[in-house]
Amino acid sequence: MPTTTGVTPSPRPATDRVQIFQVSTLYGAATAAAAIDAGQFDAPGTARRVLLVSNNAEIPETAVRLETMTGYERIAARFDQVVDWNEAVHPHHPSSWAPRPEEAPLWQRVLRTAWDLGTAPVELVVESIQVHPAKALAAVFAESPVHVYADGLMSYGPTRDELPQSVACRIRRVLHLDLVPGLRPLLLTEYGVGAELVDDDAFRSVLREIAEASRDSAEDAALTAAAAAAPTALLLGQYLAVLGILTGEEEEELHVRMLRGAAAAGHRSVVFKPHPTAPASYSTALHEEAARTGVTLTVLDGPLLAETFYERCRPELVVGCFSTAMLTAAVYYGVPVARVGTDMVLGRLTPYENSNRVPLTVVGHVVPDLEGDTAPTVPGAAPEGLAPLVRAVGYCMRPTAHPGMREEAAGYVAEHAGEPGLDLHFPAERLAELELRALTRA
Incomplete structure (x- = not known):
């Protein structure tokens, strides 16, 4: 699958680990980028980082694409590769498609080939694990640990739907911004998943970076x-x-x-x-x-x-x-x-x-x-x-x-x-x- 147009990937690290970061909004991508910058996903070069972009709008073809948002390229530059989930599951809609259980291993082989992942162990970093496309990714990469990052205030509420135990047992943490200092997320606590704050300074730095990009934009x-x-x-x-x-x-x-x-x-x-x-x-x-x-x-x-x-x-x-x-x-x-x-x-x-x-x-x-x-x-x-x-x-x-x-x-x-x-x-x-x-x- 081709790299997203306009983004020059970083040199591919010599590593046998892959981290796939699934994003659908620039705010969410900024949250993930801040966590990376703060060292919450290990040091640079210790894993190959893949940015998986999804457009979950009801009619994706008519919605603003994440890749066109001002500052997106600054975020994408942190990753070794950028791939498109909508292309991967076309003609299905990313908010509704999921593999049949018996087809999940086949889909993993297909995506590993398309994204040149080889046989490397994969970690998933996703938003909204209770809905697609995050649920579908967790089903395809059924042995992968999962990290959830919270895109906004919803992290303070309960998990929207019950998760399969096969997914819940693999969730390592909920990364979230300290939008209401002192308030702890309820999200995924029923599965014993702990919350981890994304560093304030790191997030503010990413926002500053996005704003700087606007000076050279349309x-x-x-x-x-x-x-x-x-x-x-x-x-x-x-x-x-x-x-x-x-x-x-x-x-x-x-x-x-x-x-x-x-x-x-x-x-x-x-x-x-x-x-x-x-x-x-x-x-x-x-x-x-x-x-x-x-x-x-x-x-x-x-x-x-x-x-x-x-x-x-x-x-x-x-x-x-x-x-x-x-x-x-x-x-x-x-x-x-x-x-x-x-x-x-x-x-x-x-x-x-x-x-x-x-x-x-x-x-x-x-x-x-x-x-x-x-x-x-x-x-x-x-x-x-x-x-x-x-x-x-x-x-x-x-x-x-x-x-x-x-x-x-x-x-x-x-x-x-x-x-x-x-x-x-x-x-x-x-x-x-x-x-x-x-x-x-x-």
Whole structure:
């Protein structure tokens, strides 16, 4: 399989070990790169490193490709080889394809030949082990140890689905960013997998590297123009309509509320960073609101990480719904953050097990509401009440995975009964289904 166009691989090390790093987002790739730089995957040259790129969008052909993102080549330069998972499984979709059990050994031989792996032992470094393509990789390389890196706030929630024991027993650790200092991930703990922090300085260095790459990119003019407008606030768009959480009109209004709140807080120059797949009409509505409120609006819609903007033009405020980029702004750049619509989205989230529930819970607990009475702030260490809340929500999401947390969850619900917002986290129907309401009343 050919090396990805535009990337010059490093000289191949003389080693009999192979590490395959599966990535689908630039943020995730940056996390993996930071772990490598921090020495969490051994010294350079001790293993041949393969970057496996996957595009998991619903229609990959129409989505922004990772290889086109500004800074991607800087990340890819850390690897000895770059291969494409979509090409490997074509014409199947990477989010749905998996080998039949009896075909897995054959697929391993095919991929070893295509990627020139020979007979070397393979280690897997994957994101979201509970879904494809990570699950499919683990099935193909059935004897390989697995390392999981967490791409954002979902690591603080429970494992989405039960894993085959043949996979779970091979997972060595969960590598994660310290996005909420002091809060420990719940992900994969039911299998006894420990968490390991990715070094803060290493991650910040990678983000700085990506931002430097933007100076030589096609997006440099857009960033320069955005900086010239002297913006003081950045609004983060999310594409919640495609997830069926909000309608397109509701999500458009959510972005307008972000702008309105920033204007009310005194920000006269604002940048909007839309989700790459968001409709152009979102920006149109924002421009109309900006004209009405007298705010200068710049839309930054190129293939850029929001963190690139943090490096190039340090804002005084970052606003979002529950985007990981909000916490990145606070933790790694010291930028005050505020949320809009988080409670509304949490109330709409179905089913209860939806893996966005814990990110919404975390953001709702530690980030001030822009439309409320609390000023934007830089959240510090996890407040005392956050971990018990997250654990109780995690239990209610996956009770069979964490039966030992039942009493703890019941105690939390009983202790906070009647408090505003409790039903948002623990709807009566869910408590009744788990027989927790009766237990808490006893």
